[in-house]
Amino acid sequence: MKTVRVVAAVIKSKNRNGEPVIFATARGYGEFKGGWEFPGGKIEADETPQDALKREIFEELDTKIKVLDIIDTIEYDYPNFHLSMDCFWCEVVSGNLELKEAEAAKWLTKETIDSVNWLPADITLIEKIKEELN
Numbered sequence: 001m002k003t004v005r006v007v008a009a010v011i012k013s014k015n016r017n018g019e020p021v022i023f024a025t026a027r028g029y030g031e032f033k034g035g036w037e038f039p040g041g042k043i044e045a046d047e048t049p050q051d052a053l054k055r056e057i058f059e060e061l062d063t064k065i066k067v068l069d070i071i072d073t074i075e076y077d078y079p080n081f082h083l084s085m086d087c088f089w090c091e092v093v094s095g096n097l098e099l100k101e102a103e104a105a106k107w108l109t110k111e112t113i114d115s116v117n118w119l120p121a122d123i124t125l126i127e128k129i130k131e132e133l134n
Helices: 049-061 126-132
Strands: 003-014 020-026 040-042 064-077 082-094 104-108
Touching: 003 049, 003 064, 040 049, 049 064, 049 082, 064 126
Parallel strands: 003 082
Antiparallel strands: 003 020, 003 040, 020 104, 064 082
C-alpha cells in the first residue's frame, strides 16, 4: 500500500472570552470534500515537516505561522493508501487565515470540537487536543 506523508497544523489561539480555540477547515475538493480536518498538506522531497507546514499554510490560507511542538504522528490506513501525518501545534504570525482551498472554517473550543464531522485520521487527535485545551 502506498504511504502518503503529510503534515497538519493545529493552530491555537484564544477567543474573545479568553478560551483556548483551535482552527479547523472543511475540505473543498476530492474524495473527502466537506470533511473537517486540520489544515496542511504533503511534504515535498527536500522539506522538513516544519518547512512543509509553513509552505502549505501560506499556500492554503495566505497566513504565516510559527510551528511549535509536535503533538503526534498519526498512522492511518485509508482504503487506497496509508497516511502518515505529523501534527504540530502552531500559532499565527501574520495573515487572516483566508480560505483558498477549503470550503469552510471554524474556531472550535473544547466544548464545540465534536460538533464537526472530522475526517477519520484527524479524529484520532481530538482527545489529545481536548486535554491541551483544558
